[in-house]
Amino acid sequence: MDPQALQQIVGHFAVQGKVTGIRPLGNGLINDTFLVGTDGPDNYVLQRINQSIFRDVDLLQHNIDCVTRHIREKLVAAGESDIDRKVLRFLPERATGKSYWTDGTQWWRISVFIRDALTFEAVTPEYAGYAGTAFGRFEAMLADLPDKLGETIPDFHNMELRARQLREAVAADAAGRMANPEVRSLVADIQVFEQEMCKAERMYREGVLPKRICHCDTKVNNMLFDRDGSILCVIDLDTVMPSFVFSDFGDFLRTAANTGAEDDPDLDNVSFNMEIFKAFAKGYLASAGVFLTPVERENLPFAAMLFPYMQAVRFLTDYINGDTYYKIRYPEHNLVRTRAQWKLFLSAREKAEEMTSFVG
Ligand code: GN1
Numbered sequence: 001m002d003p004q005a006l007q008q009i010v011g012h013f014a015v016q017g018k019v020t021g022i023r024p025l026g027n028g029l030i031n032d033t034f035l036v037g038t039d040g041p042d043n044y045v046l047q048r049i050n051q052s053i054f055r056d057v058d059l060l061q062h063n064i065d066c067v068t069r070h071i072r073e074k075l076v077a078a079g080e081s082d083i084d085r086k087v088l089r090f091l092p093e094r095a096t097g098k099s100y101w102t103d104g105t106q107w108w109r110i111s112v113f114i115r116d117a118l119t120f121e122a123v124t125p126e127y128a129g130y131a132g133t134a135f136g137r138f139e140a141m142l143a144d145l146p147d148k149l150g151e152t153i154p155d156f157h158n159m160e161l162r163a164r165q166l167r168e169a170v171a172a173d174a175a176g177r178m179a180n181p182e183v184r185s186l187v188a189d190i191q192v193f194e195q196e197m198c199k200a201e202r203m204y205r206e207g208v209l210p211k212r213i214c215h216c217d218t219k220v221n222n223m224l225f226d227r228d229g230s231i232l233c234v235i236d237l238d239t240v241m242p243s244f245v246f247s248d249f250g251d252f253l254r255t256a257a258n259t260g261a262e263d264d265p266d267l268d269n270v271s272f273n274m275e276i277f278k279a280f281a282k283g284y285l286a287s288a289g290v291f292l293t294p295v296e297r298e299n300l301p302f303a304a305m306l307f308p309y310m311q312a313v314r315f316l317t318d319y320i321n322g323d324t325y326y327k328i329r330y331p332e333h334n335l336v337r338t339r340a341q342w343k344l345f346l347s348a349r350e351k352a353e354e355m356t357s358f359v360g
């Protein structure tokens with residue numbers, strides 16, 4: 001996007017200082033993100049919200065406002081220092097005071113850029129342990145949130161819905177990709193496990209599995225670390241909403257316990273790393289163990305399998321639909337991603353018993 005247009009958008013928010021530069025930031029697959037440099041005390045993160053995915057931006061920003069306010073209050077009450085580095089702060093739009101600005105076709109928001117923070121695409125077991133504790137604490141802090149949060153993407157991590165979307169994509173074959181035998185074979189392999197992987201929705205209907213406020217996008221790169229390795233805060237709050245705790249536990253491991261990349265073209269790189277699993281599970285149980293029910297706890301290994309599975313389904317669905325959801329960098333990207341997530345699922349599944357004996 002042209003820098004002058006971006007600068008004008010920034011002008012709608014109460015930033016301090018003069019803007020000195022705007023450049024792309026991070027590698028999210030949904031929103032467009034920019035770093036805004038200034039000569040003032042802070043730099044900022046500008047984001048264009050992908051409104052074809054987040055259809056109700058008022059609800060989205062309501063959730064984020066409630067969550068950041070609640071966490072900030074908790075940090076203040078606990079006497080924490082350096083609070084602006086431990087929770088995101090969004091700026092009000094000058095005219096409306098809302099935490100976003102829209103010209104009616106595009107939606108934008110700005111948060112303060114957290115100084116001296118590190119992000120990682122991969123972590124050591126030690127850092128995975130810190131991350132486990134941090135996500136457990138994040139859920140614990142939100143357990144007494146007084147506001148009601150809506151689902152910013154309805155049924156986001158509902159496996160029954162994702163399986164249905166795959167079936168619909170296959171039936172419509174909008175991009176003619178079902179002609180490829182590899183795609184047909186992946187669909188068939190995936191469907192073998194469908195009933196097993198839709199267990200959480202059944203347990204929820206039976207009333208034995210609760211929903212809690214979860215982050216729902218706990219990719220390892222959505223966590224900011226301080227220079228000394230401690231966790232500063234969790235970012236990318238678009239999907240904070242009621243879900244099963246499996247979302248946060250499973251999605252972190254999907255990214256952090258993968259010995260390869262999410263879209264690794266070399267499947268020999270991809271496998272499920274038990275050292276990361278153990279360290280993360282230990283950290284998570286240390287902070288979340290107090291509120292988890294026995295059913296939640298005993299199904300954490302299921303969560304570690306569910307998320308590579310669900311992601312394989314989502315990437316394959318998008319491939320079959322003709323790449324309408326995820327940003328891609330080359331034509332077969334979603335297929336390459338599917339293969340890697342499928343390999344990761346199979347690898348995690350081989351370790352199911354070992355995981356179960358670890359969480360006890
Ligand atoms: C998307 O935008 P990003 O990269 O943080 C997606 C997640 C997927 C992830 C796969 C709203 O997250 O659910 O797990 O890509 N977010 C949405 O990398 O669909």
Ligand code: MG
Nearest residue numbers: 028219222236
């Ligand atoms: Mg992200």
